Amino acid sequence: MTGTSTRGRVGVLAITLGIFTVVTTEILPIGLLVPIGRTFDVTDGTAGLTMFLPGLLAAGAAPLVTVAAGRADRRRVLLALAALLAGANVLAALAAGYGAVLVSRVLLGVVIGGFWAVGVGLAPRLVPPRAVPAATALIFSAVPLGSVLGVPAGTLLATAWGWRAAFAVLAVLSGVVLLLLCALPALPPGRPTRPATLRAVISRRPSRAALAVTVLVVAAHFGAYTYVTPFLEQVTQAGPALVTAFLLVYGAAGVVGSWLAARRPGPAAFGWAAALLAAVTVLLPPAGGTAVGALVLLAVWGIAYGAVPVCSQAWFAAAAPDASEAASVLFTASFQATIALGALAGGAVLDATSLAVLMPAGGAVAAVAVLVVALAQRSVAWTRCQQASPRRPRAGAPSPSSPTPTPASRR
Numbered sequence: 001m002t003g004t005s006t007r008g009r010v011g012v013l014a015i016t017l018g019i020f021t022v023v024t025t026e027i028l029p030i031g032l033l034v035p036i037g038r039t040f041d042v043t044d045g046t047a048g049l050t051m052f053l054p055g056l057l058a059a060g061a062a063p064l065v066t067v068a069a070g071r072a073d074r075r076r077v078l079l080a081l082a083a084l085l086a087g088a089n090v091l092a093a094l095a096a097g098y099g100a101v102l103v104s105r106v107l108l109g110v111v112i113g114g115f116w117a118v119g120v121g122l123a124p125r126l127v128p129p130r131a132v133p134a135a136t137a138l139i140f141s142a143v144p145l146g147s148v149l150g151v152p153a154g155t156l157l158a159t160a161w162g163w164r165a166a167f168a169v170l171a172v173l174s175g176v177v178l179l180l181l182c183a184l185p186a187l188p189p190g191r192p193t194r195p196a197t198l199r200a201v202i203s204r205r206p207s208r209a210a211l212a213v214t215v216l217v218v219a220a221h222f223g224a225y226t227y228v229t230p231f232l233e234q235v236t237q238a239g240p241a242l243v244t245a246f247l248l249v250y251g252a253a254g255v256v257g258s259w260l261a262a263r264r265p266g267p268a269a270f271g272w273a274a275a276l277l278a279a280v281t282v283l284l285p286p287a288g289g290t291a292v293g294a295l296v297l298l299a300v301w302g303i304a305y306g307a308v309p310v311c312s313q314a315w316f317a318a319a320a321p322d323a324s325e326a327a328s329v330l331f332t333a334s335f336q337a338t339i340a341l342g343a344l345a346g347g348a349v350l351d352a353t354s355l356a357v358l359m360p361a362g363g364a365v366a367a368v369a370v371l372v373v374a375l376a377q378r379s380v381a382w383t384r385c386q387q388a389s390p391r392r393p394r395a396g397a398p399s400p401s402s403p404t405p406t407p408a409s410r411r
Contacts, residue, residue, distance in 0.1 A: 007183060011126040012135045014180035015119045018082060020142035021173050022115050024150025025089060025108055026054050028170070031155035031247055032163040033229050039163070040098035044230050045347030050105050051226050052347070055340030057109020058116075062332040065114035066193050066325070074187035077118050082181055085111045086174035093167040104167075109336075116332045117325075125187060144255040144306060152248040159240040197326045206319035207330065209376040214312040214331075215338045216369035217274050221305050222342030223349070224281045224362030228298075231355045235285070236294045246295060250302040257306020265314035269307055271373035276304035278366035285356040309335070 029036060029050040037047035069077045088107035095101045123135040154166040201207055232238040232246055261269050280301045287293040313331050320327040349358050 007185060008126040008131075010180060010183040011185070012123060012138060014177060014184065015078075015122060016139050016142045017173070017180065018078070018085075018115060018119060018177045019139060020146050020150060021170060021177055022085065022108075022112055023143055023146030024154065025085065025167075025170050025174075026112055027051075027146065028151055028154045028166060030226055031151050031229055031243070032158050032166065033227070034233065035158060035163045036101065040101070042098055043351055044227060045351035048226050048343050048347035048350075049102060051222065051343035052340045053102055053105040054109040054112055055222075055336045055338070055343065057106055058112035059333045059337030059340065061110045061113025062117045062329050062336065063113075063193075063195075063198060065110070066117040066329050067195060069114075069118060074118055074122060075181065075184045078115065078181050078184070079178065081111050081115045081118070082174060082178040085115075086171050086178060089167045089171035089174055093164045093171060095164075112336060113332060117329050120328070122187065126184075143309065144251065144258050149251070152244050152251060155240075155244045155247060159244065193323075193325045193329060197323055198329060201320040201323050201326045202330060204319055207316065207327075209372070210312065210315035210319055211330070211334050213270060213274070213315070213369050213372050213376065214308075214334050216365055216372060217270070217277065217308055217312075218335055218338040219342035219345065220274075220281070220362040220364075220366035220369065221277060221308065222339045223346035223365065224359050225301070225305070226343040226346050227350055227355065227358060230350075231284070231288065231359070232294060235355060236288055236291060238291065238294070242291065246298050249295060250298045253299045253302025254306035257303035258310055259306075260303070261307030261310040265307075265311045267311075267315070267373050267377045270311035270315070271370050271377075273304045273307040273311060274366045274369040274373060276300055277308075278363040278370065280304065281359045281363035281366065284359045 029047070033044055033047045033050075036042075036050065037044055040047075065077070084107055088104045088111065091104040091107070092101055095104065120139055123139060124132050127135045154170070157169060158166045202211070229243055229247075232243050236242075238246065257273070261273070280297045284294070284297050288297055312335065313328075316327040316331040346358055346362070349361055
Protein backbone atom coordinates (compact mmCIF):
# COMPACT_ATOMS: atom_id res chain seq x y z
CA MET A 1 0.00 0.00 0.00
CA THR A 2 2.62 2.48 -1.17
CA GLY A 3 1.66 6.11 -0.67
CA THR A 4 -0.77 5.37 2.13
CA SER A 5 -0.57 7.50 5.28
CA THR A 6 0.26 5.91 8.61
CA ARG A 7 -3.25 6.61 9.80
CA GLY A 8 -4.68 4.86 6.75
CA ARG A 9 -2.47 1.82 7.29
CA VAL A 10 -3.49 1.59 10.94
CA GLY A 11 -7.13 1.91 9.90
CA VAL A 12 -6.87 -0.97 7.42
CA LEU A 13 -5.02 -3.05 10.03
CA ALA A 14 -7.72 -2.31 12.61
CA ILE A 15 -10.52 -3.43 10.29
CA THR A 16 -8.56 -6.53 9.24
CA LEU A 17 -7.83 -7.53 12.83
CA GLY A 18 -11.43 -6.75 13.76
CA ILE A 19 -12.80 -9.07 11.07
CA PHE A 20 -10.30 -11.77 12.06
CA THR A 21 -11.47 -11.53 15.67
CA VAL A 22 -15.14 -11.52 14.69
CA VAL A 23 -14.74 -14.54 12.38
CA THR A 24 -12.70 -16.48 14.94
CA THR A 25 -15.18 -15.75 17.72
CA GLU A 26 -18.09 -16.79 15.52
CA ILE A 27 -16.77 -20.16 14.39
CA LEU A 28 -14.62 -21.07 17.41
CA PRO A 29 -17.41 -23.21 18.97
CA ILE A 30 -17.00 -25.66 16.08
CA GLY A 31 -13.73 -26.71 17.71
CA LEU A 32 -15.06 -26.36 21.28
CA LEU A 33 -18.51 -27.92 20.91
CA VAL A 34 -17.70 -31.02 22.94
CA PRO A 35 -16.00 -29.34 25.96
CA ILE A 36 -18.68 -26.63 26.13
CA GLY A 37 -21.39 -29.30 26.08
CA ARG A 38 -19.65 -31.29 28.81
CA THR A 39 -19.20 -28.23 31.03
CA PHE A 40 -22.90 -27.43 31.04
CA ASP A 41 -24.18 -31.01 30.53
CA VAL A 42 -25.95 -30.35 27.22
CA THR A 43 -26.04 -32.46 24.05
CA ASP A 44 -23.91 -31.72 21.01
CA GLY A 45 -27.05 -30.59 19.20
CA THR A 46 -27.95 -28.15 21.97
CA ALA A 47 -24.38 -26.89 22.10
CA GLY A 48 -24.81 -26.14 18.39
CA LEU A 49 -27.00 -23.21 19.44
CA THR A 50 -23.72 -21.34 19.93
CA MET A 51 -23.48 -21.36 16.12
CA PHE A 52 -27.20 -20.81 15.47
CA LEU A 53 -27.75 -17.66 17.53
CA PRO A 54 -24.93 -15.44 16.16
CA GLY A 55 -25.90 -16.21 12.57
CA LEU A 56 -29.57 -15.51 13.22
CA LEU A 57 -28.88 -12.18 14.92
CA ALA A 58 -26.26 -11.18 12.34
CA ALA A 59 -28.76 -11.72 9.53
CA GLY A 60 -31.06 -9.14 11.07
CA ALA A 61 -28.29 -6.86 12.29
CA ALA A 62 -26.69 -6.40 8.85
CA PRO A 63 -29.59 -4.44 7.31
CA LEU A 64 -30.74 -2.87 10.58
CA VAL A 65 -27.33 -1.55 11.61
CA THR A 66 -26.61 -0.31 8.08
CA VAL A 67 -29.91 1.55 7.81
CA ALA A 68 -29.79 2.85 11.40
CA ALA A 69 -26.20 4.01 10.99
CA GLY A 70 -26.99 5.78 7.74
CA ARG A 71 -26.08 9.23 9.12
CA ALA A 72 -23.68 8.18 11.90
CA ASP A 73 -19.92 8.54 11.77
CA ARG A 74 -18.56 5.12 10.76
CA ARG A 75 -15.68 5.43 13.21
CA ARG A 76 -18.04 5.72 16.17
CA VAL A 77 -20.15 2.80 14.91
CA LEU A 78 -17.08 0.55 14.66
CA LEU A 79 -15.85 1.60 18.10
CA ALA A 80 -19.21 0.70 19.63
CA LEU A 81 -19.22 -2.68 17.85
CA ALA A 82 -15.65 -3.47 18.97
CA ALA A 83 -16.56 -2.66 22.59
CA LEU A 84 -19.59 -4.95 22.30
CA LEU A 85 -17.37 -7.71 20.88
CA ALA A 86 -15.01 -7.44 23.85
CA GLY A 87 -17.95 -7.61 26.25
CA ALA A 88 -19.39 -10.67 24.53
CA ASN A 89 -16.10 -12.54 24.82
CA VAL A 90 -15.68 -11.59 28.49
CA LEU A 91 -19.20 -12.85 29.20
CA ALA A 92 -18.47 -16.18 27.48
CA ALA A 93 -15.21 -16.62 29.38
CA LEU A 94 -16.89 -15.98 32.75
CA ALA A 95 -20.22 -17.71 32.06
CA ALA A 96 -21.56 -19.56 35.10
CA GLY A 97 -24.30 -21.26 33.07
CA TYR A 98 -25.10 -22.15 29.49
CA GLY A 99 -27.65 -19.32 29.34
CA ALA A 100 -24.87 -16.76 29.79
CA VAL A 101 -22.94 -18.34 26.91
CA LEU A 102 -26.01 -17.97 24.69
CA VAL A 103 -26.42 -14.32 25.70
CA SER A 104 -22.82 -13.70 24.70
CA ARG A 105 -23.54 -15.27 21.31
CA VAL A 106 -26.57 -12.99 20.85
CA LEU A 107 -24.35 -9.95 21.42
CA LEU A 108 -21.84 -11.41 18.96
CA GLY A 109 -24.54 -11.69 16.32
CA VAL A 110 -25.15 -7.94 16.46
CA VAL A 111 -21.40 -7.33 16.10
CA ILE A 112 -21.06 -9.68 13.12
CA GLY A 113 -23.84 -8.10 11.10
CA GLY A 114 -22.83 -4.54 11.92
CA PHE A 115 -19.05 -4.84 11.59
CA TRP A 116 -19.25 -6.62 8.25
CA ALA A 117 -21.85 -4.29 6.79
CA VAL A 118 -20.10 -1.10 7.93
CA GLY A 119 -16.41 -1.97 8.07
CA VAL A 120 -15.40 -3.86 4.97
CA GLY A 121 -16.37 -1.11 2.54
CA LEU A 122 -14.16 1.54 4.15
CA ALA A 123 -10.88 0.75 2.36
CA PRO A 124 -11.46 3.36 -0.40
CA ARG A 125 -11.85 6.00 2.31
CA LEU A 126 -8.65 5.06 4.12
CA VAL A 127 -6.10 4.62 1.31
CA PRO A 128 -5.38 6.25 -2.06
CA PRO A 129 -7.17 4.76 -5.11
CA ARG A 130 -4.12 2.81 -6.31
CA ALA A 131 -3.84 1.11 -2.89
CA VAL A 132 -7.51 0.08 -2.62
CA PRO A 133 -7.09 -3.40 -4.19
CA ALA A 134 -4.23 -4.29 -1.83
CA ALA A 135 -6.10 -2.94 1.19
CA THR A 136 -9.26 -4.81 0.22
CA ALA A 137 -7.28 -8.03 -0.30
CA LEU A 138 -5.74 -7.65 3.16
CA ILE A 139 -9.12 -7.05 4.80
CA PHE A 140 -10.70 -10.07 3.12
CA SER A 141 -7.74 -12.30 3.99
CA ALA A 142 -8.91 -12.13 7.60
CA VAL A 143 -11.77 -14.51 6.84
CA PRO A 144 -9.83 -17.65 5.85
CA LEU A 145 -7.16 -16.76 8.39
CA GLY A 146 -9.82 -17.05 11.08
CA SER A 147 -10.14 -20.71 10.08
CA VAL A 148 -6.44 -21.31 9.44
CA LEU A 149 -5.08 -19.64 12.58
CA GLY A 150 -7.92 -18.58 14.86
CA VAL A 151 -9.93 -21.77 15.29
CA PRO A 152 -7.02 -24.24 15.52
CA ALA A 153 -5.16 -21.91 17.90
CA GLY A 154 -8.30 -21.52 20.01
CA THR A 155 -8.84 -25.28 20.05
CA LEU A 156 -5.22 -25.87 21.06
CA LEU A 157 -5.51 -23.24 23.80
CA ALA A 158 -8.70 -24.87 25.05
CA THR A 159 -6.98 -28.26 25.15
CA ALA A 160 -4.22 -26.85 27.35
CA TRP A 161 -6.13 -24.45 29.61
CA GLY A 162 -9.83 -24.99 28.98
CA TRP A 163 -12.31 -23.47 26.54
CA ARG A 164 -12.82 -20.37 28.70
CA ALA A 165 -9.20 -19.38 28.10
CA ALA A 166 -9.85 -19.20 24.36
CA PHE A 167 -12.63 -16.66 24.84
CA ALA A 168 -10.51 -14.71 27.33
CA VAL A 169 -7.76 -14.32 24.72
CA LEU A 170 -10.35 -13.19 22.17
CA ALA A 171 -11.56 -10.58 24.68
CA VAL A 172 -8.02 -9.20 24.91
CA LEU A 173 -7.72 -9.22 21.11
CA SER A 174 -11.03 -7.33 20.89
CA GLY A 175 -9.54 -4.68 23.19
CA VAL A 176 -6.57 -4.32 20.84
CA VAL A 177 -8.99 -3.80 17.95
CA LEU A 178 -10.78 -1.12 19.95
CA LEU A 179 -7.53 0.74 20.56
CA LEU A 180 -6.50 0.56 16.91
CA LEU A 181 -9.89 1.84 15.77
CA CYS A 182 -9.32 4.96 17.86
CA ALA A 183 -6.69 5.94 15.28
CA LEU A 184 -9.26 6.07 12.48
CA PRO A 185 -10.09 9.51 11.14
CA ALA A 186 -13.64 10.79 11.28
CA LEU A 187 -15.69 8.87 8.70
CA PRO A 188 -18.94 10.71 8.01
CA PRO A 189 -21.52 8.67 6.11
CA GLY A 190 -21.74 8.67 2.35
CA ARG A 191 -24.94 7.82 0.50
CA PRO A 192 -27.09 5.92 3.03
CA THR A 193 -28.66 2.55 2.23
CA ARG A 194 -32.43 2.64 2.63
CA PRO A 195 -34.98 -0.20 2.92
CA ALA A 196 -36.32 0.63 -0.53
CA THR A 197 -32.85 0.05 -2.01
CA LEU A 198 -32.67 -3.39 -0.42
CA ARG A 199 -36.13 -4.28 -1.70
CA ALA A 200 -35.22 -3.19 -5.22
CA VAL A 201 -32.08 -5.33 -5.29
CA ILE A 202 -33.73 -8.48 -3.95
CA SER A 203 -36.54 -8.15 -6.50
CA ARG A 204 -34.09 -8.84 -9.36
CA ARG A 205 -33.95 -12.37 -10.76
CA PRO A 206 -30.14 -12.70 -10.54
CA SER A 207 -30.28 -11.65 -6.88
CA ARG A 208 -32.89 -14.28 -6.14
CA ALA A 209 -30.80 -16.92 -7.92
CA ALA A 210 -27.75 -15.92 -5.86
CA LEU A 211 -29.88 -16.11 -2.73
CA ALA A 212 -31.19 -19.61 -3.52
CA VAL A 213 -27.77 -21.10 -4.23
CA THR A 214 -26.17 -19.39 -1.25
CA VAL A 215 -28.84 -20.65 1.14
CA LEU A 216 -28.57 -24.23 -0.09
CA VAL A 217 -24.77 -24.46 -0.09
CA VAL A 218 -24.22 -22.67 3.22
CA ALA A 219 -26.98 -24.69 4.91
CA ALA A 220 -25.40 -27.91 3.65
CA HIS A 221 -21.97 -26.86 4.86
CA PHE A 222 -22.81 -25.62 8.34
CA GLY A 223 -25.42 -28.31 8.92
CA ALA A 224 -22.59 -30.82 8.66
CA TYR A 225 -19.39 -28.92 9.52
CA THR A 226 -20.70 -27.56 12.81
CA TYR A 227 -20.55 -31.15 14.08
CA VAL A 228 -17.27 -32.19 12.48
CA THR A 229 -15.44 -32.29 15.84
CA PRO A 230 -17.82 -34.89 17.32
CA PHE A 231 -17.44 -36.87 14.08
CA LEU A 232 -13.65 -36.83 14.26
CA GLU A 233 -13.70 -37.87 17.92
CA GLN A 234 -16.36 -40.57 17.67
CA VAL A 235 -15.89 -42.01 14.17
CA THR A 236 -12.26 -41.25 13.28
CA GLN A 237 -11.23 -41.79 16.94
CA ALA A 238 -8.99 -38.71 16.78
CA GLY A 239 -7.62 -37.17 19.95
CA PRO A 240 -7.65 -33.43 20.70
CA ALA A 241 -4.24 -32.79 19.13
CA LEU A 242 -5.18 -34.63 15.92
CA VAL A 243 -8.53 -32.82 15.72
CA THR A 244 -6.65 -29.53 15.94
CA ALA A 245 -4.32 -30.63 13.16
CA PHE A 246 -7.27 -31.64 10.98
CA LEU A 247 -8.93 -28.26 11.49
CA LEU A 248 -5.67 -26.54 10.57
CA VAL A 249 -5.47 -28.51 7.30
CA TYR A 250 -9.10 -27.64 6.58
CA GLY A 251 -8.44 -23.94 7.16
CA ALA A 252 -5.32 -23.92 4.98
CA ALA A 253 -7.25 -25.64 2.21
CA GLY A 254 -9.91 -22.96 2.56
CA VAL A 255 -7.34 -20.27 1.73
CA VAL A 256 -6.44 -22.20 -1.43
CA GLY A 257 -10.13 -22.49 -2.34
CA SER A 258 -10.67 -18.76 -1.87
CA TRP A 259 -7.67 -17.92 -4.05
CA LEU A 260 -8.76 -20.30 -6.81
CA ALA A 261 -12.33 -18.99 -6.81
CA ALA A 262 -11.18 -15.36 -6.89
CA ARG A 263 -9.59 -15.99 -10.29
CA ARG A 264 -12.97 -16.75 -11.89
CA PRO A 265 -15.85 -16.47 -9.39
CA GLY A 266 -18.67 -17.38 -11.76
CA PRO A 267 -21.53 -19.87 -11.49
CA ALA A 268 -19.34 -22.72 -12.74
CA ALA A 269 -16.99 -22.31 -9.77
CA PHE A 270 -19.98 -22.16 -7.42
CA GLY A 271 -21.35 -25.36 -8.98
CA TRP A 272 -18.03 -27.19 -8.60
CA ALA A 273 -17.75 -26.06 -4.98
CA ALA A 274 -21.25 -27.37 -4.23
CA ALA A 275 -20.53 -30.66 -6.01
CA LEU A 276 -17.30 -31.23 -4.07
CA LEU A 277 -19.03 -30.40 -0.81
CA ALA A 278 -21.80 -32.89 -1.62
CA ALA A 279 -19.29 -35.63 -2.47
CA VAL A 280 -17.21 -35.09 0.68
CA THR A 281 -20.12 -35.18 3.11
CA VAL A 282 -21.53 -38.33 1.51
CA LEU A 283 -18.12 -40.06 1.56
CA LEU A 284 -17.12 -39.00 5.07
CA PRO A 285 -19.06 -41.66 7.06
CA PRO A 286 -17.71 -44.65 5.09
CA ALA A 287 -14.23 -43.25 4.39
CA GLY A 288 -13.64 -41.04 7.42
CA GLY A 289 -13.06 -43.87 9.85
CA THR A 290 -9.33 -43.64 9.27
CA ALA A 291 -7.13 -40.64 9.91
CA VAL A 292 -5.87 -40.58 6.33
CA GLY A 293 -9.35 -40.76 4.84
CA ALA A 294 -10.69 -38.04 7.12
CA LEU A 295 -7.69 -35.81 6.42
CA VAL A 296 -8.02 -36.05 2.63
CA LEU A 297 -11.75 -35.42 2.71
CA LEU A 298 -11.39 -32.45 5.07
CA ALA A 299 -8.78 -30.93 2.76
CA VAL A 300 -11.15 -31.23 -0.22
CA TRP A 301 -13.96 -29.86 1.94
CA GLY A 302 -11.83 -26.84 2.83
CA ILE A 303 -11.07 -26.10 -0.83
CA ALA A 304 -14.75 -26.41 -1.72
CA TYR A 305 -16.06 -24.18 1.05
CA GLY A 306 -13.26 -21.64 0.62
CA ALA A 307 -14.72 -20.87 -2.79
CA VAL A 308 -18.29 -20.42 -1.55
CA PRO A 309 -18.17 -16.91 0.02
CA VAL A 310 -16.19 -15.55 -2.95
CA CYS A 311 -18.62 -16.95 -5.51
CA SER A 312 -21.68 -15.89 -3.52
CA GLN A 313 -20.51 -12.32 -3.07
CA ALA A 314 -19.51 -12.03 -6.71
CA TRP A 315 -22.97 -13.20 -7.77
CA PHE A 316 -24.73 -10.66 -5.54
CA ALA A 317 -22.38 -7.89 -6.69
CA ALA A 318 -22.96 -8.72 -10.36
CA ALA A 319 -26.70 -8.63 -9.76
CA ALA A 320 -26.53 -5.08 -8.35
CA PRO A 321 -23.53 -3.16 -9.74
CA ASP A 322 -25.44 0.06 -9.10
CA ALA A 323 -26.01 -0.65 -5.37
CA SER A 324 -22.87 -2.28 -3.98
CA GLU A 325 -23.59 -1.59 -0.31
CA ALA A 326 -27.09 -3.03 -0.60
CA ALA A 327 -25.68 -6.10 -2.36
CA SER A 328 -23.16 -6.48 0.45
CA VAL A 329 -25.89 -6.25 3.08
CA LEU A 330 -27.99 -8.91 1.34
CA PHE A 331 -24.96 -11.16 0.97
CA THR A 332 -24.17 -10.81 4.67
CA ALA A 333 -27.76 -11.28 5.81
CA SER A 334 -28.40 -14.36 3.67
CA PHE A 335 -25.07 -15.94 4.56
CA GLN A 336 -25.46 -15.40 8.30
CA ALA A 337 -29.11 -16.47 8.41
CA THR A 338 -28.24 -19.69 6.66
CA ILE A 339 -25.30 -20.37 8.98
CA ALA A 340 -27.81 -20.18 11.82
CA LEU A 341 -30.46 -22.33 10.16
CA GLY A 342 -27.91 -24.86 8.95
CA ALA A 343 -26.42 -25.31 12.42
CA LEU A 344 -29.89 -25.58 13.97
CA ALA A 345 -31.14 -28.10 11.41
CA GLY A 346 -27.94 -30.11 11.72
CA GLY A 347 -28.33 -30.23 15.49
CA ALA A 348 -31.93 -31.42 15.18
CA VAL A 349 -30.96 -34.17 12.73
CA LEU A 350 -28.02 -35.21 14.91
CA ASP A 351 -30.10 -35.44 18.08
CA ALA A 352 -32.77 -37.46 16.25
CA THR A 353 -30.44 -39.75 14.26
CA SER A 354 -26.64 -40.00 14.12
CA LEU A 355 -23.53 -38.53 12.56
CA ALA A 356 -23.70 -41.19 9.85
CA VAL A 357 -27.05 -39.75 8.76
CA LEU A 358 -26.22 -36.07 9.27
CA MET A 359 -23.25 -35.90 6.89
CA PRO A 360 -25.01 -37.41 3.81
CA ALA A 361 -28.07 -35.25 4.55
CA GLY A 362 -25.87 -32.19 4.10
CA GLY A 363 -24.57 -33.69 0.87
CA ALA A 364 -28.10 -34.07 -0.47
CA VAL A 365 -28.81 -30.38 0.13
CA ALA A 366 -25.57 -29.41 -1.62
CA ALA A 367 -26.54 -31.61 -4.59
CA VAL A 368 -29.76 -29.60 -4.98
CA ALA A 369 -27.62 -26.46 -5.11
CA VAL A 370 -25.67 -27.93 -8.04
CA LEU A 371 -28.94 -28.32 -9.92
CA VAL A 372 -29.97 -24.73 -9.17
CA VAL A 373 -26.60 -23.44 -10.41
CA ALA A 374 -27.04 -25.41 -13.64
CA LEU A 375 -30.46 -23.88 -14.17
CA ALA A 376 -29.17 -20.39 -13.39
CA GLN A 377 -26.38 -20.75 -15.95
CA ARG A 378 -28.97 -21.36 -18.63
CA SER A 379 -30.99 -18.28 -17.79
CA VAL A 380 -30.80 -15.05 -19.75
CA ALA A 381 -30.94 -13.26 -16.41
CA TRP A 382 -27.59 -14.65 -15.36
CA THR A 383 -25.98 -13.87 -18.71
CA ARG A 384 -27.02 -10.23 -18.49
CA CYS A 385 -25.97 -10.12 -14.84
CA GLN A 386 -22.54 -11.47 -15.71
CA GLN A 387 -22.07 -9.01 -18.56
CA ALA A 388 -22.92 -6.12 -16.24
CA SER A 389 -20.41 -7.23 -13.64
CA PRO A 390 -17.11 -5.34 -13.44
CA ARG A 391 -13.93 -7.39 -13.54
CA ARG A 392 -12.72 -8.39 -10.10
CA PRO A 393 -9.12 -8.18 -8.95
CA ARG A 394 -7.32 -11.52 -8.99
CA ALA A 395 -5.85 -11.11 -5.54
CA GLY A 396 -7.74 -11.00 -2.27
CA ALA A 397 -10.94 -12.91 -2.05
CA PRO A 398 -13.75 -11.79 0.19
CA SER A 399 -15.74 -14.00 2.56
CA PRO A 400 -18.27 -14.20 5.40
CA SER A 401 -18.59 -15.25 7.75
CA SER A 402 -18.52 -12.09 5.00
CA PRO A 403 -19.16 -8.70 3.56
CA THR A 404 -18.82 -5.76 1.08
CA PRO A 405 -17.94 -7.99 -1.17
CA THR A 406 -17.40 -10.84 0.83
CA PRO A 407 -16.94 -13.05 5.69
CA ALA A 408 -16.33 -13.84 6.41
CA SER A 409 -17.85 -16.38 7.46
CA ARG A 410 -18.20 -18.59 7.74
CA ARG A 411 -17.15 -18.60 9.10
